[in-house]
Amino acid sequence: MxxxxxxxxxxxxxxxxxxxxxxxxxxxxxxxxxxxxxxxxxxxxxxxxxxxxxxxxxxxxxxxxxxxxxxxxxxxxxxxxxxxxxxxxxxxxxxVGYLFLLGDDSELATFTRGVEVQNALGVPSRIIGPRAARDLCPYLDPRGIVAAAFSPxxxxxxxxxxxxxxxxxxxxxxxxxxxxxxxxxxxxxxxxxxxxxxxxxxxxxxxxxxxxxxxxxxxxxxxxxxxxVTPLRRQIAFTGPLDPAPPRIPFTLDFASTLYFHNDAAGGLLMGLSDPAQQPGFGRRFTREWLPPFRTAAARRAPRLARIPVVGGWAGLYEMTxxxxxxxxxxxxxxxxxxxxxxxxxxxxxxxxxxxxxxxxxxxxxxxxxxxxxxxxxxxxxxxxxxxxxx
Known part of the structure; x- marks a missing residue:
């Protein structure tokens, strides 16, 4: 052996x-x-x-x-x-693509400039309207955003x-x-x-x-x-298998709140948020104190997610500069x-x-x-x- x-x-x-x-x-x-x-x-x-x-x-x-x-x-x-x-x-x-949700004109201007640079370098990204974003991700409430940036x-x-x-x-x-x-x-x-x-x-x-x-x-x-380099804990949560199974969606992120979610291999969703209250350190224990801010952000952008229970999660470290x-x-x-x-x-x-x-x-x-x-x-x-x- x-x-x-x-x-x-x-x-x-x-x-x-x-x-x-x-x-x-x-x-x-x-x-x-x-x-x-x-x-x-x-x-x-x-x-x-x-x-x-x-x-x-x-x-x-x-x-x-x-x-x-x-x-x-x-x-x-x-x-x-x-x-x-x-x-x-x-x-x-x-x-599946990345879909950035943009909540106001300032965010739209930032990402419009970014798309121009990306396109010049060969990235097929584009700015799309709220309803086109909802077509890609049915969980979204299009009334809460002014636009989205998407790259397939x-x-x-x-x-x-x-x-x-x-x-x-x-x-x-x-x-x-x-x-x-x-x-x-x-x-x-x-x-x-x-x-x-x-x-x-x-x-x-x-x-x-x-x-x-x-x-x-x-x-x-x-x-x-x-x-x-500063260590900073980041956490994600899993819904477990959902019935009905979620549609295939992009990696979806709300720029202002840092809320994000996408499909999970288990037939559910993976959800995350950059917790602004998280202090630097090497701790890697999964906790749930970030879930209320996540649900608050989800209620504005993807209301169905605000009510979905989670079955567990994972914590790791970002290496911040x-x-x-x-x-x-x-x-x-x-x-x-x-x-x-x-x-x-x-x-x-x-x-x-x-x-x-x-x-x-x-x-x-x-x-x-x-x-x-x-x-x-x-x-x-x-x-x-x-x-x-x-x-």
Missing amino acids: APTAVSVPLPEQADVVIIGGGAIGASIAFHLAEAGAGRVLLLERDRPASGSSGKPIGGVRAQFSDPLNIRLGLRSLDAWRNFARRPGADVGLES TDGYALPKAAVTGYLRAARRLGATVRTRCPVTAIDTADGTLQAVRTPHGTVRTHTVVCCAGAWSGAIGAMAGVDLP PDRNALIGEAGHLGRFLYATGFSGHGFLQAPAVGEIVRDLYLRREPFLDVGPLAATRFDGRAIRPEAHII
Whole structure:
């Protein structure tokens, strides 16, 4: 019987150590191994996809306001559509579209500008009227909105299946994956990385890639790198199977309240809300205090949802940055410390493109997209890049 990832011996040396086994880390491991980047080692403190990537369903989209995020989304959507071929796994992609509900003229103006940028980059998004939005999502009360933004090529997929598919392919290509192996220290000397320490041994390496999600700030601190990432709990709830079964609807979001909902594989609905009262922290216990605000928002936009009971839910962590855009780059003062973190809820959907970019940064090749503006140092008195199309 083949050894499990937990029992894989920890190598004494690696060319590159990836810290974090979520969607970003798994994508990077696959892309590096596929490129023949040497001895690739991925270390995960728990199990793959045990953090934010463990969520049951993850949205995939290119509807953003920032051109960088639009291009990351477009590149990744292509990869999600071709995932069965490369790396070779079924991620349950459902191209149902994303539908943003707009409650006033100010929101409409914001999204109209966004659609113009998206269309210029090849996204088939458009502004539609309230009744057209209701045709797409019968739960809506069209009297409560002035318009909606819709892109038919967006949708959702299964993060855990994606992580499993990436890591299976990475192992097949020679990468080593070690789970339940937290990093406890990073050794540096004379401006270079020397080793990564774990409870199971020390690995000599001159290259580390930090993609530890909500825990990235602590990993960066071990190497003297400031990664401004704040953990924030986000929760979703499930209705369980409904009778009659819900129609197939887009991933539907109310921009003002952050309420969102879409189909669930169990024959019901998945519902969520960004709770404005949620305080930063690492807690991941599912609670119900956010459901009254959700029902209040639902009563305005989709009244039937305000009355549907829930049977359970799930809590995970967003990795928030000050401008809600990712941190991607390489620390300039410490040779070969790369990072891809702080995605603020967009990590899964951007994971394929980010894997490509980090691969190219490691190999000192020019990536398909200049991610210089996403460097962690942008907060040192430089202009930030606020993303308007957030949930």
